[in-house]
Amino acid sequence: MLNDFFIRALLAGIGIALITGPIGCFVIWRRLSFFAGTLAHSALLGVTMALVFELNIAFSVFLISAVLAIFLLQLQTKTNLPNDALLGLLAHSSLAIGLVIIGFLTTIRFDVMGLLFGDILAVSQSDLLLIWGGGVFILIILKIIWKPLFASTINYDLAKAEGMNPDRYNAIFTILMAAIIAISIKIVGLLLITGMLIIPAALARNISNNPLQMVILSTIGGLLSILIGLFSSLEFNTASGPSIITAALILFCFSLLKFKKYSELKK
């Protein structure tokens, strides 16, 4: 029943859940879900760039996300537009440019659906290496910057006053987000990677009372979503990304139920 491609997809998914668990918590705490979505949208442009210039896809996506993040910072200083408007502008224009360029690439066969929604058939050995190698790297960095990043998340002034240099850690975190999107679009798809960052963390929030607990539960939630999602994707022949996110949503609904019971007990 289990084919090679499926084992690879499982391993890839598990790797992704291990990274999106903790990073997703910070995305929620820092209210960056729209920003994560913007980075994910720009990934399409990254992929087309990779095809045009024959670059590694993950590298190209990472590069475009990083450029977009810097561009956003510049825009913030130049206009008085609110952040969500700027993010919307960048998200949709980079998506549009990416799609326009795809239109020109008539000679290259290109699976847009797979890119948008993930394709478990497409996970190769080198993808696995990228996900696990990159994932371990991201988690080590996160572990190192955890304290100052957390303090900056709680309160910028407090962190800065007590010598934490929040600007530096905010920038590092943005780069980590770009990296995680770059290595996970293949399996979850660029339209749904934000869901993988947010939904497990959101369900964890419902049932946790301290930061570490939330990170652990978010990771477990992500792992369960990946497992349930991938098995049902295989069973019902659905795209992997939507199956994973649907599984995550179902788990989220369960966390709401449990939360209610828990608070009733407390009363």
Place this chain on the structure above:
Amino acid sequence: MENKNKVLLKVENAGVSINDKSLVKGVSFEIKQGEIVTLIGPNGSGKSTTAKIALGIYKKIDGKVKKYTDKIGYVPQKISIDWTLPIRVLDFMTLTEELTQDQINIALNLTGVEHLKNKSLSNLSGGEFQRVLIARAISKKPELLVLDEPVQGVDFKGEIALYELIKQISEKMKCGILLISHDLHVVMSATDFVLCLNGHVCCSGAPHKVVKDSKYKELFGDRASNILSLYEHKHDHTHSQDGTIDQK
């Protein structure tokens, strides 16, 4: 008597403007070990801004700030913990410094909130939260404490106890303190040096000198001078509604 102590912070002619509007300017003072320097002034006079300048929170400031210590504890005037972040008092205590359970317990005990250790920050009352903020700032044994209205929302009895604690900390731990307070009684009785702000330094000096200053009286009214004594003097400037100075 404190003169031999190490200088912890030196602010020279400092100011900050946002969008070309000056929030505060021309502020100079220094804080030594074991010394309490207090900023007073009406709302919007630049007290918190001055504290943030001293802490190096602004990226661009006029003038100079020299810090001679990295061990700083800060109690900000406003801090809102997002409900999206589950955090207990315990987690909050170790925000910028690793502490042992003992150190956490002692600090929380000093401000009278040890029983709240495992409570969620979002469930605390305003006064309880202030006590936790103070406990966190002192738990890391700072050399410099910056307290921006530290007892806001604390009950009357607690307020006196906390000010007593702050005074003790400065004496026992040889800690320099920059305090922002509206309680003129406390300021005048417990402080070594007072800066009276209103967009700039109106007057400064030892408390008994400041209360005699005309500008102090003008800012806080005649009754404020009665805190120590009442003096008559002539004014050299007045403040218009937006805080600018009209010379007489």
